Amino acid sequence: MDAEGLDVARGAALAPRARFAFVTPSHQMPLGMALSLPRRLALLAWARGADAWIIEDDYDGEFQRASAPLPALKSLDDQGRVIYAGTFSKSMFPALRLGFLVVPDGARDALARVASLLHPAPLLAVQRAAADFLGEGHFARHVRRMRALYSERHGALSRALEELSSPQLQVEEGTGGLHLIARLTGARDGEVVERASQLGLAPGALSSFYRSDPTEGRLDGLLLGFAALPASRAQKAVHRLAQAIAPSPPPRPHALARTISVDVNGSGGRSARLRNPNRA
Numbered sequence: 457m458d459a460e461g462l463d464v465a466r467g468a469a470l471a472p473r474a475r476f477a478f479v480t481p482s483h484q485m486p487l488g489m490a491l492s493l494p495r496r497l498a499l500l501a502w503a504r505g506a507d508a509w510i511i512e513d514d515y516d517g518e519f520q521r522a523s524a525p526l527p528a529l530k531s532l533d534d535q536g537r538v539i540y541a542g543t544f545s546k547s548m549f550p551a552l553r554l555g556f557l558v559v560p561d562g563a564r565d566a567l568a569r570v571a572s573l574l575h576p577a578p579l580l581a582v583q584r585a586a587a588d589f590l591g592e593g594h595f596a597r598h599v600r601r602m603r604a605l606y607s608e609r610h611g612a613l614s615r616a617l618e619e620l621s622s623p624q625l626q627v628e629e630g631t632g633g634l635h636l637i638a639r640l641t642g643a644r645d646g647e648v649v650e651r652a653s654q655l656g657l658a659p660g661a662l663s664s665f666y667r668s669d670p671t672e673g674r675l676d677g678l679l680l681g682f683a684a685l686p687a688s689r690a691q692k693a694v695h696r697l698a699q700a701i702a703p704s705p706p707p708r709p710h711a712l713a714r715t716i717s718v719d720v721n722g723s724g725g726r727s728a729r730l731r732n733p734n735r736a
Contacts, residue, residue, distance in 0.1 A: 457484065461491035464498040468506075475508040481529055482517040486665050486679055488630020488637055490522070496529055503537040510538045516546040518599050519606055520632035536560035539567075544586065546634070547599055554578050554586055606634060612687035613680065616694040624701050634683040637662065643701055645676040652700035657693060 457463065461484055468474070477499065481491035491499070503510050512529045530540040540558035559567055571577070589595050613636060617627050626639040640648065645661040652659050660679035663669075678697075685693060 457487065459489060460495050461489050462495060464495055464502055468502055475506060477503065477508065478511045478513065480513045480515065482514050482520055483630060483632040486637065486662060488633055490526055490631040493526055496526065496532060500529065500533060500537065504535050508537070512538050512540045514540065514542050516633050518547045519603060519634060522631045530558055536562060539563065547602065552582070554582060606683060608687050609682040609685055612690035613682045613685060616690040620694050620698055622698060622701065635679045635681040638678045638680055640676040640678065643676065645678055648678065648700050651703060652697060655696040655700055657696055657700065
């Protein structure tokens with residue numbers, strides 16, 4: 457992976473016999489970069505030359521922040537090599553449990569047979585209701601409203617992080633999705649996540665996406681979701697995050713001064729305060 461997304465040439469060199477590629481070109485998880493147009497074309501050329509298939513998982517493609525989003529791989533595919541997968545879990549709600557595939561004509565029957573062997577399909581009534589919701593234009597209006605809401609929340613979180621100006625935190629803007637990536641310096645993301653959870657926050661650890669703990673080049677960072685964070689609460693949440701990143705050292709216990717009454721002048725005794733010598 458680099459700034460242009462999947463390195464197609466390197467992937468083909470590492471797996472010369474591969475016949476299947478699973479990609480998220482609109483928004484790579486977790487780093488957030490989009491697959492550039494030259495890389496998309498290169499991936500399609502690889503699939504054509506290798507007689508391979510591409511699964512395009514567009515799991516939150518409705519929420520790209522780029523002013524001119526790149527075309528889907530499926531729309532560029534003129535060889536019938538791309539299977540486009542979408543879901544309503546991000547754009548509507550996860551409990552709907554409804555997704556879809558856009559498949560080449562030649563693969564439709566085979567995939568339908570496989571699908572019949574998997575988990576039971578969603579209720580027909582749910583499928584029909586979703587079809588009507590799309591067909592009558594309600595879904596498009598809903599997505600426009602959610603884009604505006606998420607844009608507001610994204611902006612509020614970005615501004616709060618910018619105002620924090622923490623030398624340990626470097627925010628990287630992705631092209632879309634519902635989270636930001638913040639690189640960490642001088643702290644382990646797993647430890648920060650644990651402390652943050654005690655403060656009522658739920659960031660994700662970037663290192664959890666490693667297949668194994670790297671011996672070198674490890675990236676520590678946080679996935680900061682904003683979909684459920686109202687703009688009015690962003691600053692407070694970032695303040696708590698700062699506490700989790702650089703927690704204050706525990707206060708030293710206050711040593712108590714001891715007071716002893718001493719009779720200095722006989723009958724007219726005065727109190728002399730003797731301080732604990734261990735107190736700073």
